[in-house]
Amino acid sequence: MSRKKSAKGKAVTSSPSAGSPAGKGAGKTARSSPGIVQMNGVVHPSRPSISNSSEFYDIAFKVMLVGDSGVGKTCLLVRFKDGAFLAGSFISTVGIDFRNKVLNIDGVKVKLQIWDTAGQERFRSVTHAYYRDAHALLLLYDVTNKSSFDNIKAWLTEIHEYAQQDVVLMLLGNKADATHERVVKREDGERLAKEFGVPFMETSARSGLNVELAFNGVAKELKHRSIKDPIEKFKLQEYVNKEMKTTGCCRS
Numbered sequence: 001m002s003r004k005k006s007a008k009g010k011a012v013t014s015s016p017s018a019g020s021p022a023g024k025g026a027g028k029t030a031r032s033s034p035g036i037v038q039m040n041g042v043v044h045p046s047r048p049s050i051s052n053s054s055e056f057y058d059i060a061f062k063v064m065l066v067g068d069s070g071v072g073k074t075c076l077l078v079r080f081k082d083g084a085f086l087a088g089s090f091i092s093t094v095g096i097d098f099r100n101k102v103l104n105i106d107g108v109k110v111k112l113q114i115w116d117t118a119g120q121e122r123f124r125s126v127t128h129a130y131y132r133d134a135h136a137l138l139l140l141y142d143v144t145n146k147s148s149f150d151n152i153k154a155w156l157t158e159i160h161e162y163a164q165q166d167v168v169l170m171l172l173g174n175k176a177d178a179t180h181e182r183v184v185k186r187e188d189g190e191r192l193a194k195e196f197g198v199p200f201m202e203t204s205a206r207s208g209l210n211v212e213l214a215f216n217g218v219a220k221e222l223k224h225r226s227i228k229d230p231i232e233k234f235k236l237q238e239y240v241n242k243e244m245k246t247t248g249c250c251r252s
């Protein structure tokens with residue numbers, strides 16, 4: 001297996017002057033990154049080469065975070081990359097941004113280039129262009145926001161339209177820590193995921209619940225697919241079910 005080097009992820013920084021958001025998340029400040037180009041109010045980052053680098057890896061994949069504005073995509077990525085929770089006021093992502101992380105999956109160095117998309121509708125056409133390059137998609141809703149859950153079917157339609165047919169997909173019900181504000185039961189998430197044949201679990205960027213597991217599970221699935229190991233079969237939902245931690249509030 002050839003050894004390559006991977007790019008270091010760049011920091012997510014804020015750009016409070018990024019214009020007034022429209023659609024979902026309107027009224028929120030927008031977050032953008034240096035190196036991201038804004039054209040006609042729409043952000044087009046230069047696509048980073050997966051081979052620019054300073055850290056060794058064996059195989060590399062692109063993972064995209066999608067879902068309504070405010071469901072916690074950026075916080076989930078920051079929790080995974082930096083092990084911290086982005087507290088404070090909500091700063092909506094502008095366009096698209098990415099961070100890299102190299103994981104050791106059963107002795108293989110797997111680099112994930114993780115794309116954090118803007119959930120606001122005005123950026124949809126930008127994110128559509130990135131779907132086809134994605135090897136995996138993490139589709140998020142917010143367990144405290146019913147409309148983010150109701151919109152999952154529309155997101156799945158979009159994914160089927162723009163993503164590769166064999167893209168690895170996982171549904172995540174985020175903000176599982178917010179027990180008092182919860183309006184979507186875990187069973188509802190499980191039912192929806194089953195209906196569409198998609199692996200599912202609840203996560204919390206705030207507490208860190210299942211965050212590593214979500215990215216590790218996807219990395220394991222991608223690694224198994226790429227190595228095509230005829231002996232060791234890997235089933236993402238089975239792996240997730242075995243490893244998953246629950247909030248303890250709702251498991252029957």
Ligand SMILES: Nc1nc2c(ncn2[C@@H]2O[C@H](COP(=O)(O)OP(=O)(O)OP(=O)(O)O)[C@@H](O)[C@H]2O)c(=O)[nH]1
Pocket residue numbers: 025067068069070071072073074075076086087088089090091092093094117118119120174175176177178203204205206207
């Ligand atoms: N309680 C709780 N709050 C969270 C969690 N994840 C994110 N939040 C909060 O939800 C808000 C939105 O989080 P973001 O990560 O910026 O949401 P986003 O999906 O990236 O939104 P866009 O960039 O607009 O698409 C912020 O105020 C976060 O602090 C979580 O796991 N638990």
Ligand SMILES: [Mg+2]
Pocket residue numbers: 073074075091092093116117118119
């Ligand atoms: Mg964001």
